[in-house]
Amino acid sequence: MMKYTLLLLFMLSSLYGAELILTGTVISNNQKMIPARYMGYVKKIHFEVGDSVEREDTLFELESAEFDILESQADLALEQAKLMVDVYQTRLNVYKNRKKRLKRDRKLMSASNYRADMEEMSDSMDNVTASIESAQVLVEQVSEKTKQFATIAGYLKIKAPNNGILVDKRIQVGDMVAPGMLTMILVDMDHLEVEAEVAESDLKYVRRHKVVRIKIPSLNYKASGYIKAIVPSANPMAHTFKIRVHFEKTSDMIFPGMYAKVFVDLTNEIVNKI
Missing domain, CATH: 1.20.20 (F1FO ATP Synthase)
Known part of the structure; x- marks a missing residue:
């Protein structure tokens, strides 16, 4: 009986590779939308799209x-x-x-x-x-x-809330902005994750905190991580669920938007099924 089980496991492993391969995208876990906090004209912009900024750097200034x-x-x-x-x-x-x-x-x-x-x-x-x-x-x-005016003056100088890269700029010098208006988008490059979609039929193979492998083909980058979250809202058209995979970034060449693969080990699931 044991020989039959091992033989069956070997055949299943050969057939399916004992892995569930998911495709995903590298995303930032800390993306900030920078709004204006006071009405006025844009007087000066200190950074452009693609620039690296540090916390408390002045992104742009308003005049009123x-x-x-x-x-x-x-x-x-x-x-x-x-x-x-x-x-x-x-x-x-x-x-x-x-x-x-x-x-x-x-x-x-x-x-x-x-x-x-x-x-x-x-x-x-x-x-x-x-x-x-x-x-x-x-x-x-x-x-x-x-x-109080000093506080308002702080609103006229919009500062970066954290380190990151400026990925979007929606204002130009001379533009009029209003409180709450989106002006810039800042992405934290130190806290990255992989977001992937898993089919409803394969959802039984994933669970929170399960260790998985990730690969970024363009860099031939490989690392291990774990499933941080399973988003409980399905895509009604494709019947897929999103998962977030946490991993430790060890390369400065990894950027949000990169194509990634997630490898979920199925060996234990196969053994338990047998």
Whole structure:
């Protein structure tokens, strides 16, 4: 019986190669759609399609006349508020010095004059102190507004969220963009996968975390990986399912869009069936 089983297994292996061969495509697991976050005209573009970018690189810049006016007004208001604080602080220091001299010259003055001058000096200092506090509150309020404009300024400089290659650019200098408008597509080249389709009849041979082999014929590149996911939505026309195969990239020549093959070992399935 054992000899018959081995002979049958050998015949099946010879007939089918004991492998399910799937065709697929190399894709990036981290593709970013870069939108505009503020309305304005494109002032400068720093990268073109095919360029490599690093995280936090400025991809392009926007300009907005309305924003520039508001930002200038906020900066001017902040400078004026700080100047008011300095003026009142200087005035307070003058009153403090006068108060010191008044105390020093007390013996040369009558008690009534000294008391009247001291009361007048204290009232003036209280008024100036209140003015300083009001000006400091104004500085805080305007500073908060300038921080908001700084945030908006960050929206005008669109930065790369991660390392990658720019694969699509849909804007030109002088174009008007609106919030949410797609401007660029950035592809992470360090996290690649193979996406393949498997027929419904062969779906029983694949499962998550199963180890498979992949090959990229154009590079004669071979590697091992595992089935990361089985997409549970079938193609109603071809009755196929998509699978994602994770593998470790060891060559800089592998790019999204390359043709790939996935080899699923069927030996265990054949043995279990027998």
